[in-house]
Amino acid sequence: MKDAKLSNVFAYQNITHKDVFLSQKKYLSLFLNTIMNLESLKQLFLYHGCDKIYVKILSANDNSKNQVYLSGSYDVLNIFPISEIVADSSGDWKKERFKASVKFSWITDEGKITDAPNSQFILYPKYPEVRFSGFLQKSHNAPSELMSKRLPGRLLFMSVSNSGKILGYVSSPESEVTQSFNSLKHLEVAGVFKVLELELKINYRELLLKELFRIHSLGWITSKRLHKSGNILPCVSSNCGGYTLEAELGISANGYSEPDYLGYEIKQFKANSFDRIANEVITLMTPEPTGGIYVDKGVGNFIKSYGYEDKSGKEDRLNIGGIHKSGVRQPLTGLTLQLIGFDTETFKIRNASGSISLIDGNGNEASSWSFTSLIKHWNKKHNQACYVPSKSVKVPLQKYLYGNKVLLGNGTDFQLFLKQMLLGNIYYDPGIKMEFVSSSKPVIKRRSQFRIKSGNLTNLYKQSEIVDLLKI
Template identity: 50%
Template sequence: MSGFLKGAANAPNRLLTSRDEGRVMFLGVAASDKIIGYVIDRDNPISSVIARLIDTNSAGVFTEIFIGETNLRELLLKLAEIYRKGWIDSKRLNSNGNAVPCNAPNCGGYTLEAELGVTPNGYPLPDYLDFEIKQYGVNNFESMKPLSPLTLMTPEPTGGYYVDMGVEAFVRKYGYTDKMGRPDRLNFGGIHTIGKRTDITGLTLNLKGYNSVKGNFDPDNGGIVLEDDQGRIAALWNFSSLMEHWTIKHARAGYIPSMARTELAKQYSYGPIISLGLGTDFKLFLDAIAVGHIYYDPGIKVENISSDHPKTKRRSQFRIRISSLYTLYRSWQEYNLAVL
């Protein structure tokens, strides 16, 4: 930090250069993406307040302090407002922030994001008021039966045959001909659950560098792996890259049910019973994989395989059933938007 502060007026040089115990350094990110730093000693009254706030919600060497009661209330009120709108025309926000019609299969999520003012992007950051917002389809708001599992994240592998030889070679080696008979196409899919061989691909999902008994994992050398029958690694996701994504994006998450209809137009309705998960860490994510709650369910394909220019589509996704989501968080709470 001293390098950044060289030449700055009123820099806290004494606190930065001393070895006094009890110092606290704050790092915060403003809405403009500017990073703000602040350092105090243990005699500062703020230090004792911080000591009472600190819990186990840590990300690496840092402790994240959630002070978002205001954010939580604001989020609930906004979701209640969306719930009361009833049926909403399918839409999404373009890069300029303007609402445009949405006709894709996943428009339920885009429509909710548009109502929240969230522009789709690839940044691994929470969506709204420090919350990751996840929508999932249900058959009705009485039984709340989910129409499908929930996709938690879609990270590309960081190692193995997939990375060494490329996605096309990977699908040619481990994929299969299209089950619907579409010509000149290979697919790589199927549910891969921990420790169980998936016959259609011949691969098994495993965790390397994870000890469920001791409750620890190796962040530098461990990873989620797909292995063939000889133990060769077909694909690998190292823990370090997954851990950063999970702890940043999913520390606080809201899960909102939706219904869809197409009679008059493509429309969605949201709520009223929503769930909020607070406080997670990467170990909870790995624990859920280890017991089979989270599984790998890819949708990768190569089209025009006999041509000189085959077309690939990548989609590696880790999914979970809605009923198991609570296992990922220290605090899991349901809210009824109809009474807010």
């Protein structure tokens, strides 16, 4: 799927795989006949499938002992992928932190790649801030001389390769690389970084909007879904609006925690009017709980403990449903949603071992989602998102029509998610049920949904806009 997407992008830019190969050969020829300079460094990053480089001017405190400061929020996780995240909780608010391992390698002055297996991002919720550490440990040929010193004016170059690995290079203040970079003007800024675009610059936003305009122009589209084999299959369920849109975009049905299309998470939602889309319900994510009775004793015990008889009269069935908002007891389940370890005044995480939890009347944890499990998922999948309204008809065939106005969100942070949940704008609205309860083999459906009204989406992003596809 990734190669197919790249092929589409290359076609749009009139670029062929042969051009990319020749660019790689050009790099090799260039690099083998020169010392490291800014141009050869750019070609080296491009050779490894990078499309932009993030450059930080290092201060004296940015070193292996004090760690390298990367961000004053968690939004750096939107740029650089993390592998795993764990809580390092001591009970002392000042020392609470998350540790996120990353796949990081150094580029040497000879153009070789050397792994740094102990690299990690340290997330301090108190401030909040993110720091980079462990990048010299067990790394052969790492730039220890430069990264262990208190030396201002060094440059740290970081980028993400097409394999998902973070590549880094550091230059000394007096080097040709540093001097050439410092002479550049009008570079884009992203937090503490300056952004250096590489040759293969692609406007993914423009590509996405053109595709959505094409889909809008098709009018009513018969319900369908794209199988991972590439075959188009019929779709008759209630959530086929998303599947049909994804099929048009060439996205097969999957449960991957990756953005759907060209780096964007695509979210379809039902709308009664394309002119008024601010009061519609949108499902943000559907993660399974990581703790509580749901996990420890099983979902069956969870449903029998907190489920209620079906309200429509279906016999031998228990449901877990209803809107659960922070601090409000849900009358159907008797559960109260609580944000454990999130400060209600500063809107910051106070406890790295915290969670979103459903608590029963006896104080038992019915189910929970750890912050560590959600941070990676939210930042990675929702950093760039596109919300598309749709209408549907079922006669004579189930069909969908997609609106001309879409909402784009860019730059998110998990603490923004928690803040909106604390305020009641994001709520838990499960669709969990157990059928044939009295039988020896009851049938269980699991669906944990976190939802929001479309008018509150802008609160989740640092930048957002409504785009009319008819005016692009």
